[in-house]
Amino acid sequence: MPIFDSHAHYLDTAFDSDREVLLTSLFENGVCGIIEAATSANSASLAVALAHRFPHLFAAVGIHPEDAGNAIDSDLQVLSRLAADEKVVAIGEIGLDYHYDDACPRDIQQQWFCRQLELAHALDLPVVVHDREAHEDTLCLLQKYRPRGVVHCFSGSTEMAREIVNLGMYIGIGGVVTFKNARKLTEVAAVIPPERLLLETDAPYLAPEPYRGKRCDSSKIFYTAAAIAALRGVSTETVLQWGEQNACELYNIPRC
Numbered sequence: 001m002p003i004f005d006s007h008a009h010y011l012d013t014a015f016d017s018d019r020e021v022l023l024t025s026l027f028e029n030g031v032c033g034i035i036e037a038a039t040s041a042n043s044a045s046l047a048v049a050l051a052h053r054f055p056h057l058f059a060a061v062g063i064h065p066e067d068a069g070n071a072i073d074s075d076l077q078v079l080s081r082l083a084a085d086e087k088v089v090a091i092g093e094i095g096l097d098y099h100y101d102d103a104c105p106r107d108i109q110q111q112w113f114c115r116q117l118e119l120a121h122a123l124d125l126p127v128v129v130h131d132r133e134a135h136e137d138t139l140c141l142l143q144k145y146r147p148r149g150v151v152h153c154f155s156g157s158t159e160m161a162r163e164i165v166n167l168g169m170y171i172g173i174g175g176v177v178t179f180k181n182a183r184k185l186t187e188v189a190a191v192i193p194p195e196r197l198l199l200e201t202d203a204p205y206l207a208p209e210p211y212r213g214k215r216c217d218s219s220k221i222f223y224t225a226a227a228i229a230a231l232r233g234v235s236t237e238t239v240l241q242w243g244e245q246n247a248c249e250l251y252n253i254p255r256c
């Protein structure tokens with residue numbers, strides 16, 4: 001069964017002890033594609049370097065809203081230069097995060113989100129959008145810029161999911177869909193059109209049940225796909241195939 005992880009962070013320190021060994025073993029055991037999502041200009045360079053070590057690993061380059069406070073103007077040129085690399089398939093992850101009170105000020109987050117939406121448009125690349133407790137502002141800016149791309153680790157309502165789908169964008173669903181208290185997300189996972197679904201881990205975070213709280217890796221997508229399959233009355237293999245096909249289509253990657 002083809003496992004395509006459309007969003008992971010293997011540069012996280014959680015993988016410092018076994019990064020190369022783990023990735024090698026994942027690709028030998030059914031994982032056919034991984035998108036490494038950068039969070040800053042510096043991590044974007046590292047993501048591109050990592051992508052060059054594994055044929056089926058690709059990079060998204062961008063400045064995460066939590067890092068927007070540290071970003072400097074010239075980072076935009078760095079991203080632009082990196083985006084020309086053949087292993088870069090998207091601008092991301094970018095977006096808005098209103099969860100923490102002491103986070104980067106919202107106007108700075110919005111400024112960097114807009115600048116990177118414009119960059120993606122100029123480079124004709126899709127975007128990987130992070131939206132945490134910022135649904136209204138995120139949707140408003142997506143409706144303004146109308147990018148191609150995905151709202152990753154989707155946490156909005158079914159109404160918002162419908163708006164995202166109407167924009168032609170994808171909905172990224174990860175391990176949270178297997179959690180007991182994930183009623184809103186299970187509703188979304190049950191009704192979105194199959195051709196708009198992306199599977200993801202956000203590894204090392206958000207491992208699905210029965211691994212909740214443990215370090216996550218791309219192989220765990222199986223449990224996420226199984227949960228979505230149960231909600232929709234289809235086989236796990238079918239859901240994995242949707243995830244793989246949609247990711248290859250969005251990111252313009254040859255099928256596994």
Ligand code: NI
Binds near residue numbers: 007008037202
């Ligand atoms: Ni992420």
